[in-house]
Amino acid sequence: MPFIPHTDAELKEMLAEIGVNEIEELFDEIPDELRATGLDEIPLGKSEMEIAQLMHQRAGEDQRALCFAGAGAYEHHIPAAVWELTTRGEFYSAYTPYQAEASQGTLQLLYEFQSMMTGLTGMDVSNASLYDGASSLAEAVLMAVRANRKSKTKRILTPKTVHPHYRAVAHTITRHQGIVLEELDYDQQAGCIDLNSLPNDPGDFTALIIPQPNFFGSLEEVDALTDWAHQHNALVIAVINPTSLALIKPPGEWGDIGADIVCGDGQPLGAPLSSGGPYFGIMCCRQAYVRQMPGRIIGRTTDLNGNEGFTLTLQAREQHIRRSKATSNICTNQGLLVTAATIYMSLVGPQGLFNVARASHNNTKYLVEKLSNVAGVKKIFTRPFFHEVVFEFDLPVSEIKHALSAQSIVAGVSLDEYYPELNNCLLMCATETKSKADIDLLVENISRIASRLESSKRPAQPKTA
Amino acid sequence: MLIIEKSQPGRTNTAQIPRDVEAVTDIPETMLRKSPINLPEVSEMQTVRHYTQLSQKNFSIDTQFYPLGSCTMKYNPRGCNTLAMLPGFAQRHPYSPDNLSQGYLACMFELQEMLKTVTGMIEVSLAPMAGAQGEFAGVAMIRAYHDAKGDDERTEILVPDAAHGTNPATATMCNYKVKEIPTNDEGDVDVDALKAAVGPQTAGIMLTNPSTLGVFERRIKEIADIVHQAGGLLYYDGANLNAILGKVKPGDMGFDVIHMNLHKTFSTPHGGGGPGAGPVGVSERLIPYLPVPMVTKENDQYRLLTEEDCPDTMGRLSAFMGNAGVLLRAYIYAAMLGRDGMQRVADYATLNANYLMVKLKKAGFELAFDNRRATHEFIVTLKKQSKDLNVSAMDFAKRLLDYGYHAPTTYFPLLVPECFLIEPTETETKQELDGFIEAMISINEEAASNTETVISAPHTLPVRRLDDVKAAKELDLNWN
Numbered sequence: 007m008p009f010i011p012h013t014d015a016e017l018k019e020m021l022a023e024i025g026v027n028e029i030e031e032l033f034d035e036i037p038d039e040l041r042a043t044g045l046d047e048i049p050l051g052k053s054e055m056e057i058a059q060l061m062h063q064r065a066g067e068d069q070r071a072l073c074f075a076g077a078g079a080y081e082h083h084i085p086a087a088v089w090e091l092t093t094r095g096e097f098y099s100a101y102t103p104y105q106a107e108a109s110q111g112t113l114q115l116l117y118e119f120q121s122m123m124t125g126l127t128g129m130d131v132s133n134a135s136l137y138d139g140a141s142s143l144a145e146a147v148l149m150a151v152r153a154n155r156k157s158k159t160k161r162i163l164t165p166k167t168v169h170p171h172y173r174a175v176a177h178t179i180t181r182h183q184g185i186v187l188e189e190l191d192y193d194q195q196a197g198c199i200d201l202n203s204l205p206n207d208p209g210d211f212t213a214l215i216i217p218q219p220n221f222f223g224s225l226e227e228v229d230a231l232t233d234w235a236h237q238h239n240a241l242v243i244a245v246i247n248p249t250s251l252a253l254i255k256p257p258g259e260w261g262d263i264g265a266d267i268v269c270g271d272g273q274p275l276g277a278p279l280s281s282g283g284p285y286f287g288i289m290c291c292r293q294a295y296v297r298q299m300p301g302r303i304i305g306r307t308t309d310l311n312g313n314e315g316f317t318l319t320l321q322a323r324e325q326h327i328r329r330s331k332a333t334s335n336i337c338t339n340q341g342l343l344v345t346a347a348t349i350y351m352s353l354v355g356p357q358g359l360f361n362v363a364r365a366s367h368n369n370t371k372y373l374v375e376k377l378s379n380v381a382g383v384k385k386i387f388t389r390p391f392f393h394e395v396v397f398e399f400d401l402p403v404s405e406i407k408h409a410l411s412a413q414s415i416v417a418g419v420s421l422d423e424y425y426p427e428l429n430n431c432l433l434m435c436a437t438e439t440k441s442k443a444d445i446d447l448l449v450e451n452i453s454r455i456a457s458r459l460e461s462s463k464r465p466a467q468p469k470t471a
Numbered sequence: 472m473l474i475i476e477k478s479q480p481g482r483t484n485t486a487q488i489p490r491d492v493e494a495v496t497d498i499p500e501t502m503l504r505k506s507p508i509n510l511p512e513v514s515e516m517q518t519v520r521h522y523t524q525l526s527q528k529n530f531s532i533d534t535q536f537y538p539l540g541s542c543t544m545k546y547n548p549r550g551c552n553t554l555a556m557l558p559g560f561a562q563r564h565p566y567s568p569d570n571l572s573q574g575y576l577a578c579m580f581e582l583q584e585m586l587k588t589v590t591g592m593i594e595v596s597l598a599p600m601a602g603a604q605g606e607f608a609g610v611a612m613i614r615a616y617h618d619a620k621g622d623d624e625r626t627e628i629l630v631p632d633a634a635h636g637t638n639p640a641t642a643t644m645c646n647y648k649v650k651e652i653p654t655n656d657e658g659d660v661d662v663d664a665l666k667a668a669v670g671p672q673t674a675g676i677m678l679t680n681p682s683t684l685g686v687f688e689r690r691i692k693e694i695a696d697i698v699h700q701a702g703g704l705l706y707y708d709g710a711n712l713n714a715i716l717g718k719v720k721p722g723d724m725g726f727d728v729i730h731m732n733l734h735k736t737f738s739t740p741h742g743g744g745g746p747g748a749g750p751v752g753v754s755e756r757l758i759p760y761l762p763v764p765m766v767t768k769e770n771d772q773y774r775l776l777t778e779e780d781c782p783d784t785m786g787r788l789s790a791f792m793g794n795a796g797v798l799l800r801a802y803i804y805a806a807m808l809g810r811d812g813m814q815r816v817a818d819y820a821t822l823n824a825n826y827l828m829v830k831l832k833k834a835g836f837e838l839a840f841d842n843r844r845a846t847h848e849f850i851v852t853l854k855k856q857s858k859d860l861n862v863s864a865m866d867f868a869k870r871l872l873d874y875g876y877h878a879p880t881t882y883f884p885l886l887v888p889e890c891f892l893i894e895p896t897e898t899e900t901k902q903e904l905d906g907f908i909e910a911m912i913s914i915n916e917e918a919a920s921n922t923e924t925v926i927s928a929p930h931t932l933p934v935r936r937l938d939d940v941k942a943a944k945e946l947d948l949n950w951n
Contacts, residue, residue, distance in 0.1 A: 007807050007808065007809070007812055008807075008808050008812035008813075008815045008816050008819075008897065009545070009546050009548060009897075009898045010815055010816070010819045010897050010898065011898065011899070011900045012819060012822075012900070012901065016900075016901045017822070019901070020822055020823075020826045020901060021822075023826055023829055023830060024822075024825050024826055024829045025829070029818045029819075029821065029822050032821045032822065032825050032844055032845075033718055033821065033844075034844070035686070035687045035689055035843070035844050036687055036689075036715075036718060036719050037689065037691075037692065039692070040691070040692065040719050040723055040724060041718065041719060042591070042717055042718055042719050042720045042723065044717065044810070045588055045589065045716075045717050045810035045813060045814070046588075046810065047584070047588045048585050048588050048589070048805075048809060048810040048813065049806070049809055049810070050809040050810060050811055051806075051807055051808050051809025051810075051811050051812040052806055052807050052809065053807075054548075054550045054807065057550065057554065057803055057806050057807050058550065058554060060806075061554040061557060061560075061578075061803065062554075062557065063574070064559070064573075064574030064575070064577060064578060065554075065557035065558065065559030065560050065574055066559055066574070067559070067573050067574035068559040068560065068563050068567070068571055068572055068573070068574040068575050069559060069571070070558050070559060070562050071562075071563075071564070071567060071571050073562075073564045073567070075564045075566045075567070077566060078565075078790050078791070079564060079565050079566070079790075079791065081562070081564070083487075083489075085486075085487045085515070087515060087518065087519050089556070090519075091519065091522045091523065091526070093552055094523070094526045095531050095532070095533025095534065096526035096527060096529040096531045096533065096534060097526050097529065097531070097742070097743055098531070098533070098547065098552070098740045098742060099531040099532035099533045099544075099547050099740055099741065100529045100530065100531040100532075100741060100742070100743045101537065101539055101542055101544060101741045101743070101744070101877075102741070102743070102744040102745075103743065103744065105530070105868065105869075105872065105877065105878055106934070106937050107869065107872055107929050107932040107933070107934055107935070107936065107937070108529070108530035108872050108877060108878075108929075108932060109528075109529055109530065109743070110525075110528040110529070110932075110933045110934055111525040111526050111527065111528035111529035112525075112529055112743035112744070114473070114525055114528070115522070115525055115743075116743075117473075117948075117949070117950075118473060118474055118475070118950075120948055120949045121473075121475065121509075121949035121950040121951060122509075122510055124948075124949045124951050125508060125509035125510060125949075125951055126508060126510070128506065131946075131948050131949065132948070132949065134744070135745075137600040137601060137604065137745075137746070137789065137794075138600065138789050138790055138791075139790055140787075140788075140789055140790040141600065141604070141788065141789060169790065171787060171789075171790045171791070172790060174778075174786060174787040175786070175787050175788060175789060175790065177786065178611070178762075178785065178786030178787055178788060179607070179644070179788070181786075182611070182614065182644065182645045182646040183644070183646060184646075225498065225502055228502075229501070251504065251508075252504065252508055253495065253498070253503065253504060254498065254502055254503060254504055255501075255502055255503060255504050255505070256504060256506070259505075259506065271790065278556070278561040278562065278796075279561070279562055279563060279564045279565065280560065280561050280563065280795055280796040280799075281560070281563045281564075281565050281567075281572075281575055281791070281792055281795035281796065281799075282565030282789070282790065282791020282792045282793075282795050283565075283600065283746070283789060283791060283792065283793055283794040283795045283796060283797070284600075284745075284746035284794040284795070284796050284797050285790075286746075296946065296948070302744065303948060304948070305942035305943070305946060305947055305948055306942070306947040306948075307937050307938045307939070307941045307942035307945075307947070308937070308938050308941065309934040309935040309936060309937050309938070310927070310935035310936050310938075311935050313934060313935070314934075315933075315934035315937045316937075317937045317939055317942050319939070319942040319943050319946070319948075320943055320946075322943075324636075325603070325636040325637050325639075325640035326635075326636040326637075326883070327636070328636075328640070329636045329639040329640060329649075330639035330640060330642065330643045330649045331643070332636070332640040332643075334640070334644070335603045335606065335607060335637050335640035335641040335643075335644050336601075336603055337601065337602065337603045337636075337637050338601045338602070338603070338734075338744055338745035338746070338747045339744050339745045340742075340744075340745045340746045341741075341742045341743035341744035341745045341746075342740060342742025342743060342745065342746060343742075343745075343746060345522075345742070345743060348522075349518060349522055351510050351511075352474055352510070352511050352513055352518040352521070352522075353484055353487050353515060353518050354484065354487050354488065355482075355483060355484055355488075355510055355511060355512045355513065356507065356508040356509075356510045356512065357483050357488060357512075358483070358484060358487050358488040358489075359508065359510065360508070361488050361489040361492045362488075362489055364489075364492045364493070364494075364495050365489040365492045367495055367498070368492065368493055368495065371497065390497060390498045390499065390502065407568065408568070411568040411570055411571055412570075414571065416564055416566070416567050416568065416571065419566045423779075438489045
């Protein structure tokens, strides 16, 4: 059921105007031997009612779960106005604002977004977004290689406390350009980068990546790490969670002079979990590196009459002008998600974001207190945390997770796939959306399941012959 | 006026702020934020009013005809958004277990299957988050293929001079040198030049068909043979799939890898510049290298394939499953079209483009490729107006805005002077197309009789022409 408005009469008129008898003639430049035989395997079209019935049924199968998983995607309350406004046709169905005069709405909004992001991160400039947090880290690595002219090695120190998928994406995207992502191990007691393990003479390296909070939810010693990297002429790439910056020190203030490039995922600012996307990538930097930054950037300027207006600027960095010499092949940004984030930040304001951050922290702290009382469960890292924590279980977490999912509870994320040493561990998160009753329910269920598994673990009575 | 200029210190939006929040006592003082957060302090109504008013300063598909060539600005059905935002989908965490994900995964699996059929490719991965990422995945797979054979002599990617800028930029990201292939007078790739260019150094060619010149590449089979015989692979830029749905399949043309722009052909919203989605499809020989995750079906259960299942994958491109919500909208749209609807989309997109082209020609506009059919789009060149009247394509574009039409793509492809790349899509009525033609005729007359009006356009929009030089020289990138 396509969205085609033509009547039969109009079709005839249009064919006559073109000078052909039927539409098929318009395809006569396609060589006969290439003409497709059809699309038989695709079902016939559906009306909106029919597809709606199917989608309601399928959405129902993925019934809303009580979710304590985080690991880069966080459930926060999204004010109703965010998506009411974001899906207004004038935002939703507009194209990239290349025709500035016809796109002042999107352009001003993006300028406001850039302003909010620089305010939040404490950095000089922001772009208008990249695809997601992981790809923004990859772009930050490429950018650091361009920006740090003192370094020749393209060595990027990459702590294992960075999200494993972020590291995987950075590897995928940067590997063809001679860039080496060198792993830095972590302190298995503290759950963060071990300052004492940093070499006195690390040799030339281009940048150090610092995640804050890190993948385990722990807070890194960002000041000392930043200064250490700068002492060795390396840049600092911060990977941040924007919500956390309302509570903890922003990267622009780390150490003596702050981080150089900041990236991260903007999802916590108004994007639904939605199976992992669409989210958006954050990218901020020092003024000195703005010409090395990838992606779209909006500037404020004046029009012929001297009135204020907004336009895409510094386009000479981009692929549609520079082609093979561009800073990146990136073409789109995630405009719609940035629209949602800008409206979200306006609605909650500084006090709201501060309270969201504190409530998320306090709820996770409550989870720690409760869950630590359950026999066979313990929090394993000692560093302060933001709103995520790693728990170790005496029993197989796969069984606990499975039993909880039968109760529509998503307990957290297992870590053994990427950290074999963290076998039987769950990374768990309780944002402001979780009440004490929700957390109590989770803890009761874990306690019950653990004791059931424990009792079934006892060896069966030996059979007598 | 910026939203920050409406801010008042101490104004809070109590309905949107978590209540009774206790102070944080267990994070050391030195780690806490001390500086104020410079976000606006405005009411909910102020926010709603501000962003509603901003939205009204935009052109959009929902408000204007938007004949932007190469961008396929078709109607974005409202139902696709409503259904993709159902709570079961919107609230699903990417790490939800499979037993709480079957509904979503079923949609993704069926989307993969439909895209395979449409493109004639053997396998599809939905992972890339945008066209440019799909391109990157494609070229990285070509590299992985040659690397696996130990063939490290292949250092070059061929790209037609008319190609989209992301093509050469992508080849560079994969550490290939870019060699441009010229286009002949009729808009086809210059096959003799191609023959001279290929060799043991050729890793592959990146082609768009229908090309960015709005014509079908007629000698595509021959091109495929030339490149394959030289040991290279063929990459298909699927930006222009709309007019060939069900008519011709890239797999049949001989392509080894294709990316699709779902935000074009499959009508997901452009959203003011994104998000997109750029799935890739491959021929048999590139299957091992597809990006993860993908969706598979085993014993009537769906699950994600990861690095563990696909050890030779070119890798991961996003933290989770790409732009999952965009993929869901595309699935809903594709399921609504069905096989019958897809054929009709190609039919009517091509009809609208040819109708517009023929009528503009009859009205005296010069076509870039006069004796060719339009595909889903075509090119008008305004070089005569530029030379005789000093009225550029950009002036025409800005004046069109005054007439209530979004401008076509201007100055792309770069090799046609003063060009308009025009793509009406199948969702526009004949009346809308006729209105656009009348506006073009009227501006053409103004260009001669009232030149000043045209070259100083627009006159009726929220701003006049903007000072781009000042924007780049006196950088003002935020309010802080």
